[in-house]
Amino acid sequence: MFSRALFAIAALTPLVAAHGALKFATVDGVRYNAPNPNGDSGDFTIRAVNDINPVKGTDNPDLNCGHNAQKAALVADAQPGSVVGFAWANGEGGTWVHNTGPVMTYMASCGDGGCANFDAGNAQFFKIAEQGKKADGTWTMAELNAGPDATTTITLPSDLPAGEYLIRHELIAMQLGMSPGGAEFYPACFQVRLASPSRTAAELPSGSNVVTFPGGYGDSDPGILDADIYNPGHDYVFPGPPVISSEATNPAPSDPSADPSNPPADTASVPSGTTPTSSPASAAPAPTSGNGCGGNPNRKVKRVVKRIVRQGPLITKKKRSVAAAAHQKRVEQYVPTVNSRVMRGLKV
Ligand SMILES: [Cu+2]
Secondary structure: OHHHHHHHHHHHHHHHHHOEEEEEEEEOOEEEEOOOOOOOOOOOOEOEOOOOOOEOOOOOHHHOOOOOOEOOOOOEEEOOOOEEEEEEEEOOOOEOOOOOOOEEEEEEEOOOOOHHHOOHHHOOEEEEEEEOEOOOOOEHHHHHHHOOOOEEEEEOOOOOOOEEEEEEEEEEEOOOOOOOOOOEEEEEEEEEEEOOOOOOOOOOOOHHHEEOOOOOOOOOOOOOOOOOOOOOOOOOOOOOOOEOOOOOOOOOOOOOOOOOOOOOOOOOOOOOOOOOOOOHHHOOOOOOOOOOOOOOOOHHHHHHHHHHHHHHHHOOHHHHHHHHHHHHHHHHHHHHHHHHHHHOOOOO
16 A cells, blocks of 8 residues: 555656646736646636646547636736736646647637636637747747746737637647647636727637637647657648737738748747747757656657557556656656757757
8 A cells, every 4th residue: 555655656746747737827917826736716817727737639628728627706907919928837836848839829708797607618719829939949838948937928919899708828738749649738718808909890700710629629630740740840830720810919011020921930929038048059949858758759759659649548547647657757768868869960
């Protein structure tokens, strides 16, 4: 009994550090803490989740707002064009570890009843921002690796009807995304009240701009199943609907960097002040040895990962944590070798 308990703790500890949850959001610099995962859901604006593990599978009901997400009692005040930041923590409240994959943000009207009573299963989500791979080859998600309170930021649209909205913010950690079912989804829902729009338009997006979760993604969609995710020359394709067009989320036509035929990956990114200052030598994805399931897997790792992922849907939750621990051990074993080769410019 005793040794079994010890084994369980030993097996779980690195996993706790490897995954995580939304830690807080900011609106124009005002901070709104998220409830602790599994903790008191109390008076918050962010919906409480009860698990720091990733949501797996695009038909999973928890793809909506996270594991067993509970409605929050409060809403945060926001303005059209407000800058909203998101900080993620690992399972111990420390720095987020994953660095490969998209950061996407959706909104949905909570309707006349307000967000405190709103069932997100019915939410008509439209995408307001997608942030992926940057010109230097690193991902926006990696900015979260800078420290425990590092944020990524987006700008709210300026032309939505006034009212209460769910902001569904999502990281997809893609380090296992080269195999079916490997993508790790981390969704979180933040309840805001949006003041009157700064421009007239004030209609909710509709039609093909709108999706539900689950429903908005498929397991083999580009950007969710992506064999080339670690290929430096690979153009990442975001899953889900297009980003709605608005002054706030698209560069004005006069912007010389704007190219309508090739929208920038960092559509709604604004400087957050927490971007790590990186030397040119660190332009490649940061080595993540000891960081749980991150890193640049080589073929051997890919094979192991493939096998584990294949087992995923068939095995029980308990067995899954054992399989994940085995996967992690193997990744930790191989990633330092692969990274050191990558750093020295050798073939992997
Ligand atoms: Cu993880």
